[in-house]
Amino acid sequence: MKIPRKYFLETKLLSYSTIGIIVLVIVSIWLSGRGSHRSLFQNSILSTSILAISFFLFISLGLYYGFKLKDNIGNIFTKERIKKISDNTPEIGSFDFDGPAVGDGIGGIILSILLWILFSIVLIFLLYFLGVFFWTVILLFTAMLYWIFFRALRLIFKNSRHCKGNLLKSIGIGFFYSLLYISWIYGIIFLVNYLG
Numbered sequence: 001m002k003i004p005r006k007y008f009l010e011t012k013l014l015s016y017s018t019i020g021i022i023v024l025v026i027v028s029i030w031l032s033g034r035g036s037h038r039s040l041f042q043n044s045i046l047s048t049s050i051l052a053i054s055f056f057l058f059i060s061l062g063l064y065y066g067f068k069l070k071d072n073i074g075n076i077f078t079k080e081r082i083k084k085i086s087d088n089t090p091e092i093g094s095f096d097f098d099g100p101a102v103g104d105g106i107g108g109i110i111l112s113i114l115l116w117i118l119f120s121i122v123l124i125f126l127l128y129f130l131g132v133f134f135w136t137v138i139l140l141f142t143a144m145l146y147w148i149f150f151r152a153l154r155l156i157f158k159n160s161r162h163c164k165g166n167l168l169k170s171i172g173i174g175f176f177y178s179l180l181y182i183s184w185i186y187g188i189i190f191l192v193n194y195l196g
Contacts (some may be wrong), residue, residue, distance in 0.1 A: 060174030066164035
């Protein structure tokens with residue numbers, strides 16, 4: 001009796017290749033759209049359609065060949081990642097700014113110093129706040145994409161044991177999940193186009 005072989009896809013490799021494919025498709029559609037004068041709506045529909053077909057083919061072939069996802073990213077919110085984010089924010093003592101001179105004489109010097117101190121404090125606060133906000137948004141966005149995309153793929157590929165070697169069943173389940181996960185993007189594009 002031959003034991004069926006399972007193919008494991010690593011989540012980290014899949015995430016890098018997914019980001020690369022999405023960027024490549026969007027940039028190539030945008031560059032080709034410049035020459036043919038397509039609108040943003042047409043470029044969005046075309047790039048989403050290409051990505052939807054790619055997603056459908058990936059899911060269907062993955063189900064047919066019996067792919068499973070191996071989670072090698074782990075928990076996104078770890079102490080090390082949070083510390084790394086906090087280390088990327090600017091330090092208060094590392095900011096150096098030369099403000100413009102306000103005027104001549106002792107009054108101008110004192111006013112320049114006071115404005116320089118006030119502006120430096122405001123700018124340091126803004127840099128610190130925006131730096132923490134920026135890295136937190138990136139971390140939350142990454143966690144959201146990871147949860148939506150890769151957890152959804154894990155749910156899809158749980159069906160691979162039922163679909164392995166059955167092309168018709170793989171295409172049917174692949175079409176259902178592609179329609180389910182891509183249709184809301186089309187809805188947003190059409191909504192933005194017709195409301196705007």
